Amino acid sequence: MNLIDALEDLRARFEDALKNSAGADSLDAVRVAFLGRSGDVTAVRRSIGKLPPAERPAAGQRINEAVEKMERALNEAQAKAEAIEVGASLSQRIDVTFPSIPPQQGSIHPMKRVMHDVCAYFERHGFAVVVGPEIEPDYYNFDALNIPPEHPAREGFDSFFLTPNLLLRPHTSPMQIRTMQQHRPPVAVVVPGTCYRRDAVDARHLYQFNQCEGLLVDEGVHMGHLKGMLTGMCRELFGSEQQVRFRPSYFPFTEPSAEVDTTCPLCRGAGGECRMCGGSGWIELGGAGMVHPNVLRNVDYDPDVYSGWAFGFGVERMALVRYDVDDIRRFFENDDAFLEQLA
Numbered sequence: 001m002n003l004i005d006a007l008e009d010l011r012a013r014f015e016d017a018l019k020n021s022a023g024a025d026s027l028d029a030v031r032v033a034f035l036g037r038s039g040d041v042t043a044v045r046r047s048i049g050k051l052p053p054a055e056r057p058a059a060g061q062r063i064n065e066a067v068e069k070m071e072r073a074l075n076e077a078q079a080k081a082e083a084i085e086v087g088a089s090l091s092q093r094i095d096v097t098f099p100s101i102p103p104q105q106g107s108i109h110p111m112k113r114v115m116h117d118v119c120a121y122f123e124r125h126g127f128a129v130v131v132g133p134e135i136e137p138d139y140y141n142f143d144a145l146n147i148p149p150e151h152p153a154r155e156g157f158d159s160f161f162l163t164p165n166l167l168l169r170p171h172t173s174p175m176q177i178r179t180m181q182q183h184r185p186p187v188a189v190v191v192p193g194t195c196y197r198r199d200a201v202d203a204r205h206l207y208q209f210n211q212c213e214g215l216l217v218d219e220g221v222h223m224g225h226l227k228g229m230l231t232g233m234c235r236e237l238f239g240s241e242q243q244v245r246f247r248p249s250y251f252p253f254t255e256p257s258a259e260v261d262t263t264c265p266l267c268r269g270a271g272g273e274c275r276m277c278g279g280s281g282w283i284e285l286g287g288a289g290m291v292h293p294n295v296l297r298n299v300d301y302d303p304d305v306y307s308g309w310a311f312g313f314g315v316e317r318m319a320l321v322r323y324d325v326d327d328i329r330r331f332f333e334n335d336d337a338f339l340e341q342l343a
Helices: 003-019 023-036 040-048 053-090 112-125 155-156 176-183 222-240 295-297 315-323 330-334 336-342
Strands: 136-137 166-169 187-196 210-220 244-251 254-265 280-291 306-316
Touching: 003 023, 003 040, 003 053, 023 040, 023 053, 040 053, 112 187, 112 210, 112 222, 112 315, 155 295, 176 187, 176 210, 176 295, 210 222, 210 280, 210 315, 222 244, 222 254, 222 280, 222 306, 222 315, 244 280, 254 306, 280 295, 280 315, 306 315
Parallel strands: none
Antiparallel strands: 136 166, 187 210, 210 306, 244 254, 254 280, 280 306
């Protein structure tokens, strides 16, 4: 059989196979049978070698033209088959009364919710919410807060320094100084924000954490005002039966100073073998106290006229109490099931 006859036979068999094919799978089988590596076209191409050299270019061109026609016909047939399948799927009736899949709804992260509720409590009592930069110079982090360079308290912060004078703030207290520099008394602000310290990560500590800080400065402010505000805040956040205690402590920027604890939500203050409070019956929230006179002098407030109090609480510690969780790392592991329980 010469080349022309072979190509005519190939065309006839291809058209017959194409007519008898319906659907993508059968059309793909036709492509493999005729145009595949071991298909009929390959067999015809091999016959070129038997021709005289002068006839081979023309023969190759005839075969290529035949292959192009076959590929064009296959593509058109596949396009028609796909259109038929799409039309069939669209013709199916849809029951519009059938319940749809409910959309997934997000929620406010527990840390953000606690921070929002703390700020809302103080806003209702006349405090303004202020925020500030997370990178602060030495002056606002330490010097203006009565912590000079040689003060041993600086070691307790174990800060992340970016330059010899700039660091990631270890507390939100710099905003106390910035606020008092810009405003004359009375001053009442609450400062939420992220802080950084070189702490070892465990169930109670993170190197990045959130803090809410409060400041009140005016004439006649005393420790009783501080105790009343913080006790009211704890009972609003954690329940009306919540107890609050103030333990004497030391901070360079307050005098007198106190550590503030609230009753453990897991054992309700009973202690014993409680895994959350370690048997003490109390959870430490943070520090508080009366603003040190030197801090007031640093912002040109007269400590003989004005007094004030300040506090700084870890939001993660507050969330432990509020949500009855025993490890603050759980809040940042992005476990959807865990976060959905707290939504």
